[in-house]
Amino acid sequence: MILLQVVVSGLLMGAVYALFSSGLTLIWGMMNVVNFAHGDFVMLAMYAAFYAFTLWHLGPIFFVPGAAALLFVLGVVVYLGLVRHVARGPMLAQILGTFGLALVLRYSAFWAFSANFVSLPENLVGGTIDISGIRIEASKLLGGAVALVITLGMHLVLTRTMLGSRVLAVAEDRNAAMLMGIRPDRMQALAWGVGAATTGIAGALIALFFYISPTVGESLSLIAFVVVCLGGFGSVPGALVAGLAIGVIQALSAYLIGAVYQDVLVYSLFLAVLWVRPQGLLGKL
Amino acid sequence: MTGAMGSMLSVKNLMVRYGDLVGVADVSLEVPKGSVVALLGSNGAGKTTTLNAIAGLVPPAGGSITLNGQPITGQPAFAIVRRGLALSPEGWRLFVQQSVEQNLRLGATVLSDRRREPALLDKVFTLFPRLAERRRQRAGTLSGGERQMLATGRALMSDPSLLMLDEPSLGLAPAVVESMYETLVRLRHAGLTLLLAEQSVELALEVSDYAYVLQTGRTVLEGEAAKLADDPHVQRIYLGLETGAGVDPAGS
Numbered sequence: 001m002i003l004l005q006v007v008v009s010g011l012l013m014g015a016v017y018a019l020f021s022s023g024l025t026l027i028w029g030m031m032n033v034v035n036f037a038h039g040d041f042v043m044l045a046m047y048a049a050f051y052a053f054t055l056w057h058l059g060p061i062f063f064v065p066g067a068a069a070l071l072f073v074l075g076v077v078v079y080l081g082l083v084r085h086v087a088r089g090p091m092l093a094q095i096l097g098t099f100g101l102a103l104v105l106r107y108s109a110f111w112a113f114s115a116n117f118v119s120l121p122e123n124l125v126g127g128t129i130d131i132s133g134i135r136i137e138a139s140k141l142l143g144g145a146v147a148l149v150i151t152l153g154m155h156l157v158l159t160r161t162m163l164g165s166r167v168l169a170v171a172e173d174r175n176a177a178m179l180m181g182i183r184p185d186r187m188q189a190l191a192w193g194v195g196a197a198t199t200g201i202a203g204a205l206i207a208l209f210f211y212i213s214p215t216v217g218e219s220l221s222l223i224a225f226v227v228v229c230l231g232g233f234g235s236v237p238g239a240l241v242a243g244l245a246i247g248v249i250q251a252l253s254a255y256l257i258g259a260v261y262q263d264v265l266v267y268s269l270f271l272a273v274l275w276v277r278p279q280g281l282l283g284k285l
Numbered sequence: 286m287t288g289a290m291g292s293m294l295s296v297k298n299l300m301v302r303y304g305d306l307v308g309v310a311d312v313s314l315e316v317p318k319g320s321v322v323a324l325l326g327s328n329g330a331g332k333t334t335t336l337n338a339i340a341g342l343v344p345p346a347g348g349s350i351t352l353n354g355q356p357i358t359g360q361p362a363f364a365i366v367r368r369g370l371a372l373s374p375e376g377w378r379l380f381v382q383q384s385v386e387q388n389l390r391l392g393a394t395v396l397s398d399r400r401r402e403p404a405l406l407d408k409v410f411t412l413f414p415r416l417a418e419r420r421r422q423r424a425g426t427l428s429g430g431e432r433q434m435l436a437t438g439r440a441l442m443s444d445p446s447l448l449m450l451d452e453p454s455l456g457l458a459p460a461v462v463e464s465m466y467e468t469l470v471r472l473r474h475a476g477l478t479l480l481l482a483e484q485s486v487e488l489a490l491e492v493s494d495y496a497y498v499l500q501t502g503r504t505v506l507e508g509e510a511a512k513l514a515d516d517p518h519v520q521r522i523y524l525g526l527e528t529g530a531g532v533d534p535a536g537s
Contacts, residue, residue: 165387166394169380175342176378178362179371181395181443 012144014247019147020202021227023195029234030191037102039221045203067204068197075196109214143205232283300347308334310502323489326499332482340372341365371445377436381425392442409438430461490514
């Protein structure tokens with residue numbers, strides 16, 4: 001029974017990992033640009049949630065969509081103002097471009113929000129739910145459920161709608177997409193906006209049960225990169241599978257061998273999978 | 286030669302540079318409405334660069350391009366296709382991760398009235414029944430001939446008034462090439478204006494009214510297709526055709 005409890009908790013956490021990784025994988029899949037500021041996007045969303053609650057007493061119903069909207073705008077601005085320009089340069093410029101952005105965001109956060117750890121009240125989303133003996137924190141259930149819906153929704157939009165088809169067309173062949181009459185900059189700005197917005201939703205949900213600090217993005221983005229590599233770069237379903245897997249493995253190893261070893265196990269498995277399938281679980285070569 | 290007044294497309298002294306390299310030095314051509322014009326020349330003569338510059342994929346370094354009397358020089362490709370000029374590019378450039386039908390529907394992006402899409406899709410499927418059979422398949426699984434059909438069909442989905450095809454016969458089996466060219470003739474009779482870049486000279490001259498010969502990025506010769514076809518000088522010098530044992534095709 002306890003084992004089941006552990007697996008369920010792992011799945012819920014894994015769904016949130018999947019959500020904040022899908023934004024990264026979407027942006028990579030669109031432009032072959034790695035957004036090193038991804039974790040700092042999560043951090044900004046967490047602060048947005050925190051201040052929406054502490055200053056205006058807004059609950060998750062307001063601050064989750066609010067963080068999504070804020071991060072959508074940030075994503076579009078970052079694409080149009082920075083990425084579009086550095087993408088024309090050498091690979092190193094692209095890497096350092098978003099890395100520089102990460103540093104600016106992180107240290108601006110120190111300046112604006114101070115280095116103190118803050119957090120939202122623990123029972124902001126109603127306590128614990130008991131489903132036939134399995135206890136689930138409501139905040140994690142909400143986070144996991146929203147993450148699943150949004151990750152699946154994003155996958156459906158990409159594969160089942162004309163808009164998604166155009167976004168993927170630009171990712172596959174920018175010039176051929178232009179011959180179709182598609183404006184690549186618009187599609188890529190949109191992808192950055194949507195990628196950042198899902199990251200914003202993830203950040204606001206994580207803030208329900210995780211401490212907030214200017215450097216919180218660093219540790220979270222490490223997981224995001226592992227999820228994206230493991231799932232396959234550019235694959236939203238891959239991010240979902242990998243996110244859930246990492247969540248469960250972390251939870252199980254913490255329970256069975258101890259929390260100290262959970263990350264050793266996760267990263268060892270990660271290396272082992274890449275050794276066998278360098279393109280990731282659902283990635284294409 | 287038809288004057289610029291009756292031309293649908295008019296290219297004057299086009300020049301394209303890739304950095305320090307000159308891709309096209311000096312190309313001029315006219316495509317009258319309702320005609321089929323061929324752009325001939327060996328590999329590397331500048332045919333693809335010329336078509337790509339007309340379509341807006343590469344910016345011209347000099348010269349002018351006008352479509353229906355409107356200047357389009359230097360406009361981006363997504364703006365030019367909206368004016369009714371479509372290109373089926375070199376190497377097809379299909380969206381291989383997406384289905385045949387999605388590729389075709391992407392071709393219809395520029396339609397202002399989306400309700401016209403099903404009728405155009407039907408038209409393409411009538412021209413290329415093979416694509417209808419394969420509509421749910423990923424484009425990456427198609428054979429070479431089917432890829433050429435899809436690239437052509439996708440370009441037709443924008444309902445262009447002028448269609449440019451880059452090497453529609455390249456790498457295809459003779460039977461496939463023949464049916465492709467039959468389709469082009471049908472399109473022409475349906476009122477479409479065509480500009481073809483071809484290495485396969487005999488075939489291109491058979492279907493076209495007028496032809497230009499490119500050599501190292503310049504238009505070096507032009508004339509009515511029927512006359513060029515009978516000109517042995519043209520065939521040997523400019524087109525690299527084997528007209529006898531004395532010509533070494535590898536040396537061209």
